[in-house]
Amino acid sequence: MSGEKLQRNTHQKTAILDYMKAHRDSHIRAEDIISDLQSQGETVGKATVYRFLKALESEGQIRRYTISDKIPACYQYVGDHPECREHCHLMCTRCGRLIHVENPIIKAFTKQTMDEDGFLIDESKTVFYGLCRECRETEAAVGKDEDL
Amino acid sequence: MSGEKLQRNTHQKTAILDYMKAHRDSHIRAEDIISDLQSQGETVGKATVYRFLKALESEGQIRRYTISDKIPACYQYVGDHPECREHCHLMCTRCGRLIHVENPIIKAFTKQTMDEDGFLIDESKTVFYGLCRECRETEAAVGKDEDL
DNA sequence: TTCGCTGCAAAAGTTTTGCATGCAG
DNA sequence: CTGCATGCAAAACTTTTGCAGCGAA
Numbered sequence: 177m178s179g180e181k182l183q184r185n186t187h188q189k190t191a192i193l194d195y196m197k198a199h200r201d202s203h204i205r206a207e208d209i210i211s212d213l214q215s216q217g218e219t220v221g222k223a224t225v226y227r228f229l230k231a232l233e234s235e236g237q238i239r240r241y242t243i244s245d246k247i248p249a250c251y252q253y254v255g256d257h258p259e260c261r262e263h264c265h266l267m268c269t270r271c272g273r274l275i276h277v278e279n280p281i282i283k284a285f286t287k288q289t290m291d292e293d294g295f296l297i298d299e300s301k302t303v304f305y306g307l308c309r310e311c312r313e314t315e316a317a318v319g320k321d322e323d324l
Numbered sequence: 325m326s327g328e329k330l331q332r333n334t335h336q337k338t339a340i341l342d343y344m345k346a347h348r349d350s351h352i353r354a355e356d357i358i359s360d361l362q363s364q365g366e367t368v369g370k371a372t373v374y375r376f377l378k379a380l381e382s383e384g385q386i387r388r389y390t391i392s393d394k395i396p397a398c399y400q401y402v403g404d405h406p407e408c409r410e411h412c413h414l415m416c417t418r419c420g421r422l423i424h425v426e427n428p429i430i431k432a433f434t435k436q437t438m439d440e441d442g443f444l445i446d447e448s449k450t451v452f453y454g455l456c457r458e459c460r461e462t463e464a465a466v467g468k469d470e471d472l
Numbered sequence: 473t474t475c476g477c478t479g480c481a482a483a484a485g486t487t488t489t490g491c492a493t494g495c496a497g
Numbered sequence: 498c499t500g501c502a503t504g505c506a507a508a509a510c511t512t513t514t515g516c517a518g519c520g521a522a
Binding site for chain 2: 275304
Binding site: 331332334336337367368369370371372375376396 | 475476477478479480481486487
């Protein structure tokens with residue numbers, strides 16, 4: 177639970193984690209990390225990226241998910257501190273933005289679900305999908321469906 | 325919006341959709357559908373399965389997601405009728421069981437999120453992850469961590 | 473009969489692995 | 498120094514596509 181998977185602190189790991197943190201409000205693919213870091217002059221191979229991404233995911237620092245058909249897997253930084261996982265997230269299916277929400281209503285729902293269904297919700301894993309304000313406004317203005 | 329993508333009704337499509345409905349309480353991979361249907365004597369190729377799965381997903385009848393590192397993509401039937409999407413789901417990360425929940429608390433949360441953040445939640449896409457009663461009991465009894 | 477659907481196999485992508493070398497501790 | 502981590506390239510998978518033939522309407 178308090179796992180230290182980073183047995184050695186390499187500049188590759190630092191670069192990847194920094195990248196994830198810097199892009200915490202958007203969805204990024206493994207490929208993005210690789211090409212962006214490499215064009216920044218960082219030496220990093222895809223094997224390292226995939227390996228470290230997987231390690232971070234099992235530590236709970238990042239989350240892996242699918243937004244659309246076109247993008248099989250993307251990753252997002254969700255926080256390394258326990259309190260960062262005490263809330264749930266809203267993800268915009270249009271722009272990929274991730275919004276953190278801490279809301280007592282969800283706590284009430286979590287409790288009720290446990291009482292009625294015996295189901296223990298892990299809030300940190302919960303993501304509400306929908307459209308953020310900006311995307312709704314854009315969509316309303318354009319009146320179109322262009323997906324990403 | 326009222327799409328009829330099934331322009332022709334073939335036994336392959338029927339078999340795939342029936343399979344999805346029959347297994348609506350668990351997570352299944354494309355590969356499972358292919359091998360299970362084929363061992364039932366159904367002639368169905370993987371191209372057809374992937375094509376139809378994608379069509380069903382864009383229609384909203386099934387949902388695609390990732391549970392664990394080991395399983396990149398799994399699919400689940402979530403209903404073809406509009407009212408079926410008026411609720412959200414609890415998914416057990418241990419056994420993959422999907423539980424349907426209709427709860428006024430969530431409606432309140434949806435409304436509040438819209439008022440405060442301008443974020444329009446699509447409830448039908450929402451999944452709460454956690455442990456179902458059975459898996460919690462099993463886990464408590466075994467006191468172990470074996471994942472799926 | 474028509475033309476959308478299917479299966480096959482090849483192609484395109486994505487992720488993992490083996491192994492020699494590099495570098496953090 | 499020691500041995501975990503990295504990069505490369507090949508392997509293993511997953512998903513998509515082209516195309517000829519099938520079969521539902």
